[in-house]
Amino acid sequence: MNAAESRPARPAETPAARLQALFEGHRLTPTQRRIAHSMVRRAADVPFLSSVELAELAGVSQPSVTRFAVALGFDGYPALRRHLRDTAPATEPAQDSAAYNEYQQAVEAEIENLRQLAEALADPGPVQRAGRLLAASRPLPVLGLRAAAAQAYGFAYFAAKVHPDVRLLDEGGTMLQDRIAAAVHAGASALLCFALPRHPREVLDTLVYAKESGLTVVTVADSAFAPVAKVSDLLLPAAVGTGLAFDTACAPMLLGRVLLEAMCDDLPDAQARLEEFDTRAAARGLFVE
Numbered sequence: 001m002n003a004a005e006s007r008p009a010r011p012a013e014t015p016a017a018r019l020q021a022l023f024e025g026h027r028l029t030p031t032q033r034r035i036a037h038s039m040v041r042r043a044a045d046v047p048f049l050s051s052v053e054l055a056e057l058a059g060v061s062q063p064s065v066t067r068f069a070v071a072l073g074f075d076g077y078p079a080l081r082r083h084l085r086d087t088a089p090a091t092e093p094a095q096d097s098a099a100y101n102e103y104q105q106a107v108e109a110e111i112e113n114l115r116q117l118a119e120a121l122a123d124p125g126p127v128q129r130a131g132r133l134l135a136a137s138r139p140l141p142v143l144g145l146r147a148a149a150a151q152a153y154g155f156a157y158f159a160a161k162v163h164p165d166v167r168l169l170d171e172g173g174t175m176l177q178d179r180i181a182a183a184v185h186a187g188a189s190a191l192l193c194f195a196l197p198r199h200p201r202e203v204l205d206t207l208v209y210a211k212e213s214g215l216t217v218v219t220v221a222d223s224a225f226a227p228v229a230k231v232s233d234l235l236l237p238a239a240v241g242t243g244l245a246f247d248t249a250c251a252p253m254l255l256g257r258v259l260l261e262a263m264c265d266d267l268p269d270a271q272a273r274l275e276e277f278d279t280r281a282a283a284r285g286l287f288v289e
Contacts, residue, residue, distance in 0.1 A: 015088060016040050023224075028225065030227070034060060037225045046084060106241055110241045110251070113238070117238050130192075131266050132266045133189070135163070139187065141179070141192070141215075142167065143193040143210075148194040148195055148196040149170040151194040152194045158257075167183055180215070184213045190217070191207075195228040196221070199226060204228060220255050220259070221252075222239055222249075222252065240252065
């Protein structure tokens with residue numbers, strides 16, 4: 001939990017990072033954000049995809065891809081693709097995905113998601129800022145509904161070992177805003193949200209309410225272009241896998257643990273609280289060794 005005094009030099013900019021930079025500063029429609037998200041997920045392949053192939057990948061129409069390229073300032077999709085090819089570094093050919101069965105392909109996709117997360121964490125600033133915000137909030141509400149409920153629960157379970165007051169919000173309904181209001185009344189200054197697809201409308205409404213109540217919203221989402229981005233003060237992206245019938249969320253889970261580490265760095269009594277828990281657990285015979 002000790003921050004390094006010096007950081008290694010950042011690695012060369014990745015295809016995903018170059019795409020993120022290309023999209024920054026543009027007001028994208030929901031359809032365009034969907035295209036951008038798909039491009040980031042397949043960053044290495046995008047320079048070689050036709051507009052029809054990209055449209056199929058994103059689940060949109062081919063004219064939507066053309067309008068997207070124009071919105072980014074290009075004459076059309078061919079000009080955008082030329083730009084991506086001109087700025088793409090030489091890479092080794094990827095192993096033929098046909099060599100893997102569908103289960104292996106899902107695992108390989110998750111490995112790539114984790115690799116992209118590692119590259120994003122080369123700049124620890126956003127996570128460190130989030131850790132400070134979460135550590136300072138007393139109490140700390142943690143929101144996650146539907147597909148994101150497990151991520152919120154996992155974070156809250158471990159955070160409660162080092163933070164004096166963590167309040168898990170993993171069930172929707174009319175009581176949700178009441179619980180946020182109670183947290184604000186008790187002194188909360190920030191809220192952590194896990195937001196994964198499909199994104200419930202209730203999460204958006206809840207984050208709007210949280211911000212209006214004065215909370216700083218920190219969000220872990222599947223993409224910088226997720227619907228929750230516009231209602232988050234600090235968004236940390238971690239891609240989900242989509243190769244199986246149900247999405248896989250290894251990267252968001254790991255990012256949650258990284259956030260826990262950053263939060264511990266700003267809780268001076270975190271180590272003491274962990275040691276106290278271990279002592280109590282041993283006295284109770286809580287765990288089988």
